[in-house]
Amino acid sequence: MFDPPVHTHKTVVMQRILDAASRGYCYHTSGTLPLHKAGNLAGKFAEHYQVHHNANQRAYAKRLGRASTRLFLYQRSNQDLMWWLLATHGSGQVHQLEHLDHLLDQRRRLRLEDDYEVVRVTRRREHGGGTVWTWRMTHICYAQWQERVNQVCRGNDALKATQMLGSLYRTPGFSGVRRQVGKLTALARRKWRRYHGDLSQFQLPPKLPYLERLPDTTVALSVLQQVNHLHMPT
Structure with a gap:
């Protein structure tokens, strides 16, 4: 049974979504759901879209012209999860059964609530040039x-x-x-x-920090559900 990892820190899941986008996962759909229903969703996506496949299996699917998928879960609260399903080009049920939007569609951007959205921007020349995905x-x-x-x-x-x-x-x-x-x-x-009139009382923080690469901070869905069950009022 597929027991997906659930991200517990917002910035980390945002980084991982950008990682997927940079690797060709350019189609997306998303939503929110109660924690206790997440297992059914993950099971469905594993059965039909193989979101549980590892890197070698995805590479093999790419050679055959098949779409690969990734499922990202984020614990928004004790009771709710946000989820994003991303897919690559290629044949597969995910493109037949899901209404997927492209990351470049300005009307249907991948979002984290109403706060942040994924966009493709031109990188400054001093930072290497080219275009990159960012939030x-x-x-x-x-x-x-x-x-x-x-x-x-x-x-x-x-x-x-x-x-x-x-x-x-x-x-x-x-x-x-x-x-x-x-x-x-x-x-x-x-x-x-x-x-x-002047800026004598106006104090800026010392420096706008750059975002470093953050390690994964995930918890298995089954563990979250068990903890949530133990803390539910009787």
Whole structure:
């Protein structure tokens, strides 16, 4: 029986999804479901789409022109999971039975709730050039940050502004998000100077951190379900 790993840290599952995208897993569908139903979903995807296959089996499928699939699970809360099913080009039931969107379809981007979405961007020449997959804030999320910047900078609480920027700097440091954080920081500086004349009280965090490669932090689905069952009220 397929007992899939469940990611427990948001940034890690975001990294692994980008890993898959860079390896040709360019079709996707996703959803949320209660923890106790995740086993049925994983079993269905294993039976019909072979999401449980290892790297050698996927490589063999590629040589035969067949699609490979990956299933990513993320524990959003004690009761709920988010899931993403990704697939490559090729023949297979996943393209027949699932309504899959392409990662390049701007109307159907792969998302993590309303906060982040996967996009393909041009990398700066000093960073190697070419194009890469990355995460960025969705339009909704970015607009919310813009409004928060405007509201805080209109006030006269320098500590609140510093705390806001600290929260902004703690967003996942993918290259697409970093660019947006830079723009929002510049906006905050302009707004603070506009309303307060100078930046003497405006304190930026020391440095916008780069995102390093993070190790897997997963728990088997069966273990999560067992723990959740033990903690359910009687």
